[in-house]
Amino acid sequence: MGLGIVDILFLTLSVLVSAVIGLYQGYVGRRATPEGYLMGSRKMKPIPLAMSMMVGTVSAITIMGNAGEMYAYGTQLWVMDLGIMLALVIIAKVMIPIIHPMEVVSLYEYIEKRFNAKWLRQATVVLQLVGGYFFMGFLLYPPSIALQAFTGLDILLNIFIMGATCTLYSAIGGVKAVVYTDVFQAVVMVVGVFAIVIIGSNNVGGLDVVWDIAYHHNRTEFFNMDFDPYQRHSFWLCIILGFFFTLGTYGVNQSQTQRFFSTKSVQDAQRVIYYAAVGMVFLRALIHLAGLVIYAHFYECDPLARPGAEEPAYVVILYVLTVLTRVPGLAGIFVAAIYAAVLSSVSTQLNSMTALLWADFLKPHPFFASFTDVKAGALQKIIVSFSGIVAIVLGLVVSKLGRSFLRALFAITGALSGPLIGLFIVALFLPWVNLKGASSGFFISIVLSIWLAIGQLQSQTQEPFLTMSQDGCSSNTTDSAANTTTQTVTESTVTADPVTDVITEVLLPDEDDSVRGIYGISYCLNSFLGVVICMVVAIVVTAATGTNSLEDVDEHLVNGSAWRLFKKLTVLQGRGSPMEKVLQRSTSSHKEENGKGDTRVGNSEEVAERDVCRRTGTRKNNIVDGSV
Template sequence: MATTVDIGLFSAWDYVVFAAVLFISAAIGVYYAFEGRGKTTSQEFLTGGKSMTAVPVAMSLTASFMSAVTILGTPADVYRYGAMYSIFAISYGLVVLICAELFLPVFYRLNLTSTYEYLELRFSKVVRILGTVIFIIEMVLYTGIVIYAPALALNQVSGFNLWGAMISTGLVCTFYCAMGGLKAVIWTDAFQIIIMVAGFIAVIIRGVVVQGGIQTILNDSYYGERLNFWDFDPDPLRRHTFWTIVIGGTFLWTGIYGVNQSQVQRYIACKTRFQAKLSLYLNLLGLWAILACAVISGLILYSVYKDCDPWMSKRVSAPDQLMPYLVLDILRNYPGVPGLFVACAYSGTLSTASSSINALATVTVEDLIKPYTNLSEKKLAWLSKGMSAFYGLLCIAMSVVASFMGSVIQAALSIFAMIGGPLLGLFSLGMFFPFANPLGAVVGLISGFSVTLWIGIGSHIYPPLPERSRPLPLSTEGCDFILEDANWTSTTNWTSTITSPVTILPTVLQPDGSGRPGLADYWYSLSYLYLTVLGTIVTVLIGIIVSLFSGGLKQNINRDCLFGRQDCGLLDFICCLKSDKQDNIEILEWKSHNGQGHDNPAYTADNLNLSQMK
């Protein structure tokens, strides 16, 4: 297979399979739009009426995490750098444990719709608005690139229409988000995770058959140095080591699962705290399964192309195109199956984009509109649908802008890490440090964001030294076709020279030594995974120092905003069940006492008056 030049394009059946996935996703949105006709409240639309159970929410959490950038990028990363990426399995376990036991109890007890409502309850309106605006900017940029990046990779390899893919994906997401709300998003995510796994399994089964068994793949990977799991080098400048992945990866994904609206909104939509915790732990199984599929696919990539690298032989123009190239190579005689993998990649795009659109609509309505208007629930529901449509179209527009921005994928992921760290630090400051005050929160957030932004921009102007992120050896010695140019220089971020069949080692294209500041070799070369760690630590430390020097917390706060009040212990599901029962009793008592329909247990009689908290 390594010598194939003409791998063909999509067949009619491939387009049929892809169209079917989009149609079913849209149909789910239509179903929940009609199913919820009599429930015209914004809470029903944005949170599913807090009636969801663990299994679909767990599938949605996994699907939301798995963007097409991950589906295409992870196997390519394993192909180029080895199976070290599988150590993220440890990070995922720690992330789920931290989120389920530390962050979930606080958010669920407060019964929030928007995560950033917490920032006003704990600090002030200024902190809430600041956090909301940063989140909106982050997610619009990221979602636009999530829509554009896989469309570009698949277009250049398979001939799949670029603009048709981008616009159809964006419109379908916008349609079912605006029609069906959170319930539609969760159930389409559940359907899409099945498609993702099916696409991976099709590639793995065919790859194993083509290579003559899994033992061949493992042997090739071993002798090609791809089974490099245990690298305990503590150097923080190395791109991936055991420590950067376990420590940095844990902080990075805690910033997403712990405080990011698109993820938190799902598990707090569960009808009980037990179901919410269970959804996170079940989601962990899904994360491990997807990670295993992606790593195995990367090893298959190396086994198939170990002697004739498609990138070095100019069969593809970017590493993200390796996976679709493999699919069209080994599955071209199976009509519809390449389309299944494209559906797999676009299911990742649909799930990520729909999660972002729904979260953006939620924070806009709950944080920027509802507190400052007296609109009825029916009008808020229609406004929520309108905001979903608006953000869907905005993200499509952003994907079009991204097509003119050149290399934006790595920049977007870096921005995601840069913003996630300071926001994680801000929420941690509020939950775990009772004396932290609004001034400390604002100064800490700005300080953390400034440091990560400084390093992030510097690392793109002055890329890390070659030895910090050098890929493993690649070869073209097995290619039986004549390269069009025996000596060539890549126009991408890599350069290579191919003379005759020989094993080559790509190096990172660097500026000449002149004008490169001393910080570039150390400060700007910090592993991208440590950006979130640094942002979190700086935000918390500066927030603590400023809070202490400004006299600490001077006003009363709702004690439910702090971690520790009746919070369940590790995996203590019995405690969760008891807490759920108690919360329900408190809700009924509050309604009875006040004669109102507010169902937030944080506002019971034993707490401070609502006007004191806001």
């Protein structure tokens, strides 16, 4: 079955409302200053900002990918939410009180001020821009495959519709349009996922039946306490994954930090984080429950047990088309949720890319610095439009590329979050680390993280699904529409895992012992290893080149406890390079030896002169001219 008239009506209405909100905010804020356009004049309220943060990184692939994860591999990944909560608290308590009072537009301005190096700030910005643009392109492509199954629209047309819609309201309305559209889209997403949970659980007898089926078929696992780093998931690996995923996404990424920078006070910024944490855990719980509900429906006749079924996310599409379409409007609401997830993620990236380009590269230039607010605002709208066009083009390009390339691209992009987290940790907690140490750690960590990701992609294989059954299947168990859908989605290779590699990637090392080296380590540790490499290299290079003194660092840019420790540990303050000290000692010794040599020569000359005087009967300094 396909979408009915009511479903299409709901879908169309959702897209139109998003556009109208953007147009309205653009009209209301038509005289906004450049800072008002990008930051909402730093007067935005915590609740809408929190809802925007909640859905800003929950893409359409997260909805389908995480539900598919619960379906095929069980609930262990759910533990990731504990790491997410812990990281959000640290962001609220440690990062916001230091960075928010700076009133920056670009997060990476903090790096420049901390290390007094504009080039290091620009290096972090370039890293974010490259990753952000390709991420937008990919965000538009994989959902378009799923939406083709739902709507019948061509993949390229879906890419264009989604890209053009979010570019339109982002360009016209600025950050307020993005945030308030996200609020609407958050509601749509919650309702869409709720539709699966409520209808699906009722169909099988309730949530208790859903959980019972999952439990008896090995889907419920939360406390795998094994410390083996080579396994795919465990309690500890998922905690680490959630913690560093959140630091990378909400702590050191412009697209999300721009949300709490748009508030008027540190307290409001912290409220944004806390409200977003509650909403995020709630939405993710719904998505995970939806996966278990879908499993309860299919567990006796599992479509993933069919030959060629490689991507767990496609069962979500199959479920919607075979179950939700029986109730007019429900499938349309879910498809609207998919569209909403894409629009919210892409518009968030568009807004943040514009902020980075303006604050880090254009505004500091003398030509643009003289722009009036009107000219600057017009330029920012042009940047958003340009970024949207680039995103659409990249989405079209990505649709022509092979899956393996995309998978490698986004695995590497995910690995780059570790070095950036490490750089911020060094800046916040290690005030004695100098610029040479921090920059060396950052760049070496990037190189090694990319090397690790490439090695993993070349050597690891996908883990088999948990036990699947087709014992309850019959020749007419599923109708022709369902079979057609299964074939279409399988052939199209709905690639949920590349874009959310930190959430749904299910790679494990080969059993060959030759592979169980560094490349066999779980992908959950990639960001963590990047952080460790960055910090270790930074400390070692600083020890070799000399530590900062108290005068080299602004104490307001460092965590208070770390600064107090730095003041007490005088051994760390302003220590010169060991190599310089060796050279200084060598030079001093050389001078001392030369001085002593000169003294000995002088003494010998005096002795010789006195001897001559005694022999000639003259005194020193007398002029002998033939008379005494």
